[in-house]
Amino acid sequence: MGFPDRIERTVDIAHPPGTVWTALTTAEGLGAWFGDEATIDLRPGGVARMRWSSGFTVLMRVERVEEPTLFGFTWHIYGLPEDDPRRTYVEFTLEPVGAGTRLRVVESGFAQLSEDAYRSAYDGNTKGWAAELGELVDYLDAA
Amino acid sequence: MPPDIEAIAEQVFTALADPTRRAMLAELASRGPATATDLADRLPITRQAIAKHLALLDEVGLVTAEHGERRRVRYRLRSAPMRVAQQFLAALARDWDGPLEALTEHLDRSIGRTGPPPGSSTPRLKPST
Numbered sequence: 001m002g003f004p005d006r007i008e009r010t011v012d013i014a015h016p017p018g019t020v021w022t023a024l025t026t027a028e029g030l031g032a033w034f035g036d037e038a039t040i041d042l043r044p045g046g047v048a049r050m051r052w053s054s055g056f057t058v059l060m061r062v063e064r065v066e067e068p069t070l071f072g073f074t075w076h077i078y079g080l081p082e083d084d085p086r087r088t089y090v091e092f093t094l095e096p097v098g099a100g101t102r103l104r105v106v107e108s109g110f111a112q113l114s115e116d117a118y119r120s121a122y123d124g125n126t127k128g129w130a131a132e133l134g135e136l137v138d139y140l141d142a143a
Numbered sequence: 144m145p146p147d148i149e150a151i152a153e154q155v156f157t158a159l160a161d162p163t164r165r166a167m168l169a170e171l172a173s174r175g176p177a178t179a180t181d182l183a184d185r186l187p188i189t190r191q192a193i194a195k196h197l198a199l200l201d202e203v204g205l206v207t208a209e210h211g212e213r214r215r216v217r218y219r220l221r222s223a224p225m226r227v228a229q230q231f232l233a234a235l236a237r238d239w240d241g242p243l244e245a246l247t248e249h250l251d252r253s254i255g256r257t258g259p260p261p262g263s264s265t266p267r268l269k270p271s272t
Contacts, residue, residue, distance in 0.1 A: 002149060007239060009239045023250055024246075077233045103243070105243065107239070110230055110234035112230075
């Protein structure tokens, strides 16, 4: 198996879970270390947005909020087309270790194959640009 | 996970590893469906070699043959396998080390405002209050 589905990192941080939690789940925190600017509606189903000074923006959907031990969100797979429905799930878990925190981040779902992608990968019925342009021509002819 | 997802990615990367096939796929991507003759006219590759590579690409599903008038066969790029390969690249390109380092630095900096100045010999692990 060479197709990585999940990425895991663990880091020990010399600050208590409450402090780390604030950095992970507030607009001020996310905007300070992750993006250059952030907004977040911290509840399951809430939307978070991070913006970088380059103009790049990423939208996240908050999935799990269990203060101060677990924070999970999904986001778009970077590099795939905007309209692609596939998303990865990112989960931060915070565990107190001494006076500090063991922070674990797991991002999973890279190897998923959505129904649509699955079908089009095997059927050979891909609707390419030629087909789309054909539909445009039909539409204009009918008008 | 369907077992074939990795096979698809492998076929895409194998196809792209060859400069001739890369040139052919790039041509189909940028200018649309073309016949073997079209490709031989546009690329510095013999028609024989083109035909051989097209047969291989068709077999693994990276191009699809469309039968047109006067027995002309046009080849079109299939985007679905490319999207699978993009997923693979997305996993390799995901960088968590940079952000986690930035997080640690951010916390050290913000605590430094109320605590001891950065660079002091205070142990990193402070007793909880």
